[in-house]
Amino acid sequence: MNQSEHNPGELVSLEEESSTALLKRAYGLETPGQARALYRDWASTYDAHLEDGLHYRAPRRIAEMLADVLKDTTAVILDVGCGTGLVADHLVRCGFCVIDGLDFSPEMLAVADKKTIYRTLIEADLEKPLEIADGSYEAAICCGTFTHGHVGPKAMAEICRTLKRGAPFACTIHNHLWKEVGFAAEVSSLERQGIASLELVRDESYFDGAPSDGKFCVLRRH
Ligand SMILES: C[S@@+](CC[C@H](N)C(=O)[O-])C[C@H]1O[C@@H](n2cnc3c(N)ncnc32)[C@H](O)[C@@H]1O
Known part of the structure; x- marks a missing residue:
């Protein structure tokens, strides 16, 4: 942010x-x-x-970008770094109905839980291996979590591991981290290894009326 x-x-x-x-x-x-x-x-x-x-627009925009590439509204989606559930609010507006949330903050998860929009909430640290079987999800989304002092690029491979073949992964990555912290290099590495490819990237803003400060991406699991 x-x-x-x-x-x-x-x-x-x-x-x-x-x-x-x-x-x-x-x-x-x-x-x-x-x-x-x-x-x-x-x-x-x-x-x-x-x-x-702050007129935070990123959850709505990244949910819309996922909806553009995922027409099956029954797809099982993992909302990574879900926080209080702002992304899932917008996924539900787009018609999606099976969403699991993952975050390491019990307090943020407690707020998300009250909204009763998630099928399951998972308390887990994205800097560590996730206790989720390979290929569990038909899509993943991650908003505002690849940002200053939060989660590093290595988590991308672990998130991809939880996806079925062909599943989209929509995420925001702060501009300052794209090259400096190695997200661009990690995406290239996922492409080289045949794990996922970058299908779409847009320069957009996290906040209404502010200059673009994020890469809004859609990757595709191979
Ligand atoms: C800026 S909030 C974004 C929340 C939500 N996606 C949104 O857009 O409103 C970042 C979230 O990442 C979570 N987070 C930060 N580091 C994490 C980690 N290592 N593992 C899991 N969650 C983490 C925080 O608890 C917080 O809920």
């Missing part, structure tokens, strides 16, 4: 000021412990801050 394009002077309510402080913490994350603490503190206000305060 990148909030630098937003003028702090526009943020008038206490809730929005708090959101700015939490986003600053998100930029400064250095350890998994800090990330867990951030999302523990943010879980109850995350949706209001992101949607109402």
Whole structure:
């Protein structure tokens, strides 16, 4: 996420000021412990801050990009780094009805659980091997989780492992991480190994009205 394009002077309510402080913490994350603490503190206000305060558009856009390439609305989808479920909200609007969520924050998962839109919620760390059988899912989606101080590029191969052949994987990757942290190289490596290929990449913004700061991608599992 990148909030630098937003003028702090526009943020008038206490809730929005708090959101700015939490986003600053998100930029400064250095350890998994800090990330867990951030999302523990943010879980109850995350949706209001992101949607109402910052006009976070990425969940809707990446859900639409997945819907463009996945016509079977009964497909079993893994929402990776699902947080409070903003992506699944939009997947449901696109007609999808079988969505599992995965995140390492119990507090974010608890908010997602209250929405009763997920079939299953999985508490797991994306920096470690996932206890999910090969080829379990017909699609995966990941929004806002390949970003500063969050999850690194190696998780992409592990997510691909959980996908059936031919399954799409729609994800956002922050621009700053695309080359600097090795996401572009990881995508090339997946292509070279015949694991997945990059079908579509668009430069888009995470927030309404802000300059594009993300690569919005669709990969396809081979
Ligand atoms: C910016 S939020 C995005 C949530 C949701 N996808 C959205 O777009 O609103 C990033 C999420 O990634 C999760 N996360 C960060 N590091 C993680 C890790 N190593 N394993 C699993 N989840 C992680 C956080 O708990 C948080 O819910």
